[in-house]
Amino acid sequence: MTALDIGVVRERSGLPASTLRYYEELGLIRSIGRNGLRRVYAGDVMQRLSFIALGRHAGFSLEEIGAMFAPDGRLSIDRDQLMEKADGLDKRIKQLTALRDGLRHTAKCSAPSHMECPKFQRLMRMAGKNPLRGRDAIV
Structure with missing residues (x-):
C-alpha cells in the first residue's frame, strides 16, 4: 500500500x-x-x-x-437515502428550471417595467414564500 x-x-x-x-x-x-x-x-x-x-x-x-462508512471503513450506503436525495434533486431541478425560464422571460419581457410583468410578479411571490437560506435557497 x-x-x-x-x-x-x-x-x-x-x-x-x-x-x-x-x-x-x-x-x-x-x-x-x-x-x-x-x-x-x-x-x-x-x-x-x-x-x-x-x-x-x-x-x-x-x-x-x-x-455511510461502516466501522471497518468500507462503504455501507443506504439505498433509500440515495433515492430520497435523488428525489430532492429532481425537485430542485424543477425549481431552478422554472426560475431560469422566468428570468429569461423577464429579461426579454416587453412590459414597460419588470414590476408590470405578470411572470416576474409570480417569481417574486414564489421567492417571498421561500425565504433565502444560504446556498440552499429555493425559489
Missing part, C-alpha cells in the same frame, strides 16, 4: 490541509502515521476524498457521509 504525505494529498485533492485535518477529526479519513510532523495517509485516501466530494455535491452533510 502506498503512503501519501499530507502535502501530496492536498495537491492531488485540491483541498487545503486544514480541511484534511478537519475530515480526520470527523473520522472521515485517517492518517496512518507521521513523517516528521506531517501526517501520512494510506493510498486509498484519494478514493475516500472523491466519495466525500461526490456526497457533498449531491447535498449530503459531512455527518451523513460519515454514516
Whole structure:
C-alpha cells in the first residue's frame, strides 16, 4: 500500500490541509502515521476524498457521509437515502428550471417595467414564500 504525505494529498485533492485535518477529526479519513510532523495517509485516501466530494455535491452533510462508512471503513450506503436525495434533486431541478425560464422571460419581457410583468410578479411571490437560506435557497 502506498503512503501519501499530507502535502501530496492536498495537491492531488485540491483541498487545503486544514480541511484534511478537519475530515480526520470527523473520522472521515485517517492518517496512518507521521513523517516528521506531517501526517501520512494510506493510498486509498484519494478514493475516500472523491466519495466525500461526490456526497457533498449531491447535498449530503459531512455527518451523513460519515454514516455511510461502516466501522471497518468500507462503504455501507443506504439505498433509500440515495433515492430520497435523488428525489430532492429532481425537485430542485424543477425549481431552478422554472426560475431560469422566468428570468429569461423577464429579461426579454416587453412590459414597460419588470414590476408590470405578470411572470416576474409570480417569481417574486414564489421567492417571498421561500425565504433565502444560504446556498440552499429555493425559489
